[in-house]
Each structure stands twice: as C-alpha cells, then as structure tokens.
Amino acid sequence: MKKNDAPKPEPTSGVSRRDFMKISAVTSALPLVLGPKVVHAAGEDVAVLGPGKVPVALNVNGKKLQAELEPRVTLLDALRGQFNLTGAKRVCDRGACGACTVLMDGKPVYACSVLAIDAQNAKITTIEALAEGDKLSPVMQAFVEHDAQQCGFCTPGFVVAITAFLQDHPKPTADDIRHGLSGNFCRCGTYSGIRAVALAHTGGKRS
C-alpha cells in the first residue's frame, strides 16, 4: 500500500541533486552564524536550515504543536520525544518494518523516514487520534477480539496501516490484504490474526 499509494514526491524547489551538492559545498564553507541563512543556488534563493535547532510547527491530530528541533530530527522522534505521542514505535528506524506508521494527509507513511521539518505542511494523524476517546476504534477492538497481537510493539503501526487500507479498499480480497499490509512486519508472527482483523471489517472469507 505504501509503495503503491504513497504520493509521488514532486519537485518543489527545482533543486536537483547536483545543485544540492553545490549548495552543500557552499554552506559548509560559510562561517557559522546564528539565524537563518539564504544562499543563492540553482537560480533562486534557498533558505538554509540548521545545523542547530530551528522552530518547527506541526499539525498533529488536529492540534498545532511547536518545538525547536534540529533539521535532522525525524517526524517519529519528534512525535515520541517532544510530544509524548509514543504509540508509533521506533523499531528498525529505516523504513522497513512499519511500526512507526502514521498518516500524513490521510496516507500512511513511515514516520522514521520523514523529517519533522518536511512534515510541517501536512496533517499528521497518529494512532492516538484513531481511538474515540476511551473507546477503541473498530479496528483496535478487532485486534483484541482476534488476538492479533502478542508483544504488541508492531500493533499500532498495523492498526494505522489497516485503518487507512480499509478506507481505500472497502472490499478487499485476502490477496489484497496480504499485499496491502506487506509494509508492516510482526516479529511474533500474528499475521493470521491481523488478516482476520482486516477481513472481519469487510465480510470477506478467511483464507
């Protein structure tokens, strides 16, 4: 799902990789001064962020959150370390396991692979916002009923991924589910329970 449905990255600044390398060379030669810097590169003025902390404003679960973060901080680390939203887990930290899945403008993304500064213009939804107050969401409830978790470390990522998947695929087949959830791993091996969760929401047949 993530591989197929993720929005294609669109060039926003017209800065190619080659230009970026030129910019890097320029910035590294600049003396370190406080405040934002602007360099002229690839025919336009480009603001240089960092290497120190910069103000970051995020829209998470409908709330405006602010923090001072180094530009290299990932969305996941910002959510967990700055805003105490610890439902998304950091497991592989390299975009393979899916335990950190959150929604950016409704699309599931690996929060470990998005920089917080790049997430500033998106609406972020974490697992914390999927429950209805103290009441579990239907997907969360199904995880309990189908015992689709053991240690539970991957579970929030799966819940977010399945929630988004079912919105896009209201009538998935068993194969759709296998393919659609292939971006998340469970080391305990609770896959059959997880597939049952997805199927339970579609009236589909278990296979």
Place this chain on the structure above:
Amino acid sequence: MTQYSWPDPATRPLLGKKIDRVDGPSKSSGRAKYTYDYYPQGLLAGSILRCPYAHAKIVSIDTSAAEKMPGVKAVEIIQKPGTEIFWAGDEIVGVAAVDEGTVHDALRAIKVEYEVLPHFVSDAEPPKIVAADTGPISSDDFQDMEENQVPDEEVIAAIQKRGISFKPSDKDYESMKGMGVDSSIIAALKKAKYVEGAAKPKSPYKKTALQTQGEPDKAFSSAAAVSEGVYGMPCIVHCSL
C-alpha cells in the same frame, strides 16, 4: 485408584473459553507504555563505538574532540589501547549525551587507530594466512592446512618449498595416519628440511569439534548418488528481539 475427569464443559471457567488478552486494548490503541516509551526529564542518550574488524589490536584512541562537544556528558573508554579484539562489534568506547544526534556526532569524532590482524570472515575462502606466509611451516600451520582441507599436492609443495619448523615423532606420524593424513604428505614431512621457526602470528583458526560415528566413507561409496556442497551457518544470537 482415584478417578480424575474433566469438569462438564458447561461449568468450566477457563478451558475451552475464548479469553481476551488483558493488555489487548492498551496495546492495540497504542496507549500501552513500554519502558522505551518513557522520556523522563534529563534522560541521556547513549551509544557505543564498536570495532569494525573481526581481529585487531587497538593502537590508539583519541576522544578529546568528542569530550569537548557541547551536550556530551560522558565518554568512557571500554577497551584500552593495546587490547586485542576478537570480533567485529566488540565495544571500544561508550558515550552519553543530551540527545541521540549529539551522541552520534560524538562517536564520529572519536578517532581509533587499529592494527588489523589476520582474520577470515568466510569459510568458503581459502585461508589467506597460510598462502601469505612464506616462513617454515609450523605445527599449527600444518594442522590448519589439514583441517581446511588444502589439497594434498599443495600441502606437499608448501612443505618442500618452505621446510618445517617442527619435528614430528614416530608417534606423531602414527596419529596423523590415524586422522587420515595422506601417506604422501607424511613422506614429504619425513623428507622435509627442518628450519628454525621465527615467531609467527598466532593462528586465527579455532580447532573444529570434529566427531565421526559409523563409517561415512563406506556409506558414500555404496550410495546411489552423492551430492557434495559446502554449507555454512550465519551467526545466530539467541535473543532475536
């Protein structure tokens, strides 16, 4: 004799009943707090600089740049210069700092100089130390060659060219024979010129735990088909998570 029987299914409190995991709701909602989800005030981040070589000696460690970095709280040399390291990943220096980014900056600022010592990382590769060594063959070298199944003609050529720095007794020859060393090799050893051995690096090989039961050679010779291959096992640790 006392008779035991299961209680009537209708009255069993637990057996045969579907019971929800008590921590199910807190886990599936992401509300469960694992140790890893706590960020107490003043929590430091730590990481360890590890040796990138399977066998090396630490020559020098310079942590001065890391110690001066703002946000670094502690730099601890775990294994001092002069220590011999026997596995890639062994701990060299530990660092604690205010956040992970700073820790990793500090690790990168630490300079460790290693003297890389002979090691092999693939048991499919020929043992390089034997090929590279031109001095007389020691008892260790000879056993390594045999255990690594270096072809007999190569062993004989090496013995003839380099000489040997050990003097096998008749008993040693008997025991070699018993271990399956070819008679042509034993003959070559008997004829080899003795050369006083210089000090050599210690062999990197561990003796294999070889155990044979029954008669595998006989079984192979009478088998309808024989498939040969080299099989290896990756490093496996018993704590997967």
